[in-house]
Amino acid sequence: MSSKEKTWREIALGAVCSKSSVGFMTGDWKTYAPVRDLEKCTTCLTCVLFCPDGAIKWMPDLGKIEFDHNFCKGCGICANECPTKAIKMELPETTEGE
Amino acid sequence: MAKQKTPKPEANADPKQELMALNGDEAIAYAVKQSDVDVVAAYPITPQTIIVEKYSEYVANGEVPTEYVCTESEHSAMAACIASSATGARTFTASASAGLALMHEMLFVASGCRTPIVMAIANRALSAPLNINGDQSDSMAQRDAGWIHLYVENAQEAYDTILQAFRVAEHLNVQLPVIVGIDGFIVSHTLENVNVLSNEAVKAFVGERVLPKVLTHEGKLAPFKLDPENPMTMGPIALPNYYYEFKRQQEDAMKNALEVIEQINTEYAKLSGRSYGNGLIEAYKLDDAEIALVCVGSAAGTAKTVVDELRAEGVKAGLLRLKAFRPFPTAQVQKALQNVKAIGVMDKSMSFGGNGGAVFHEVRHSMYDAAAKPFIVDYIYGLGGRDTSPKEFKKVFGELHAIAHSKRVDKLVNYLGLRE
Secondary structure (H helix, E strand, O other): OOOOOOOOOOOOHHHOOOOOHHHOOOHHHOOOEEEEOOOOOOOOOHHHHHOOOOOEEEEOOOOEEEEOOOOOOOOOHHHHHOOOOOEEEEOHHHHHHO | OOOOOOOOOOOOOOOOOEEEEEOHHHHHHHHHHHOOOOEEEEOOOOOOHHHHHHHHHHHHOOOOOOEEEEOOOHHHHHHHHHHHHHOOOOEEEEEOHHHHHHHHHHHHHHHHOOOOOEEEEEEOOOOOOOOOOOOOHHHHOOOOOOOEEEEOOOHHHHHHHHHHHHHHHHOOOOOOOEEEEEEOOOOOOOOEEEEEOOHHHHHHHHOOOOOOEEEOOOOOEEEOOOOOOOOOOOOOOOOOOOHHHHHHHHHHHHHHHHHHHHHHHHHHHHHHOOOOOOOOEEEEOOOOOOEEEEEOOOHHHHHHHHHHHHHHOOOOEEEEEEOEEEOOOHHHHHHHHOOOOEEEEEEOOOOOOOOOOHHHHHHHHHHOOOOOOOEEEEEEOOHHHOOOOHHHHHHHHHHHHHHHHHOOOOOOEEEOOOOO
């Protein structure tokens, strides 16, 4: 176990969170990661709305979206909901193309 | 029940005590009324009903400013209590039997979130077969839920213990929920003379809930409560790298409670003139006892009468009443029983297949490290409200006498008052 982790004497009472969910990265939970086909994507934002972790960022100024792999758990809801089938769930080694 | 020996109040005791005729349930409701409780969330169940009925009357009459939440089940009642306690509100509830069993899941949440809820349990048997009468199966089944368990002998002690329970639960070194157990019907429904303190004396004794400080995710040191000004999350997911540490923390709080219960019993004795042993255990004629019973709850009253009768006949009999069952006062029990030759442990619940009841396990385990190991046998008794008479207690003492002299145990687990 990491030496950074606190002992039972150091942690807060009643399991009070020491950090918010922003500081608790869940990206390493995933097996499959979403990969977007830029040809098929119409930037309709359906995936942004459906992502249960808010891990798909919509950047209106740039007119683009981006997966946040630090938080994406690989649930595949985005791929399932994408109306143009522009998202595929793939093993991480093959996600370089994103 | 034996006549209670009331010690004389000390010089600084509350002089304005009033004698009331209350049953155990009413005594508890009255104690809660005086304890400045913010929220009561409860669901009625026999034999606890009078507590919440009486308390809802106080609320309806405007006698207390308490928020009274009628819930649709005991599971919800406990959920509401956890939520209210988590906001810093002093919270009380009461239940029994199937109601307590339905709370099971939430009991662990209450202790894990360190919400100092006080809950009165009018101990009753569990179904099946359906039975509304008293035994301690319900709360003994919740032994490992992380709650402090205090069991009382009569209505007076029920009143006194509820007042102390808020102090114990909310103590900064404890922060754990407390169950106060009274025997169903025997205590809950029996009218007794109860000395009650004045409202002012209780108010001063119980005081206001003080909150410990915790470090929040924003890095602020804030009072331990749910508050939009200082947001914090209590009891969310803890993965294998942290869950275990939180459980160890709860055990530490339990151990701290041993000292706190004693301290508060002493403080309360000064105020009221009433003390129950050291708050954890009550030894009755144990000093030179050769044979002794260990009881939890109202049976101790009958046992004291029998001890007196036997003493008059020259038998060196004694009694140890366990008031605290969780935390278990191992060292105190060991010390109290170390010179006894044969001990009979009275269990008002069963642990099927467990070779004796819950109290037996604890007492026998405590004595394993004692210098002189006494013989210890178990007596299951009183299940489903079966009456246990002084004659039966005498029979037990007779058997203990035989064990002490023959130095032989024939039956480790015995069923008192059962048709064989």
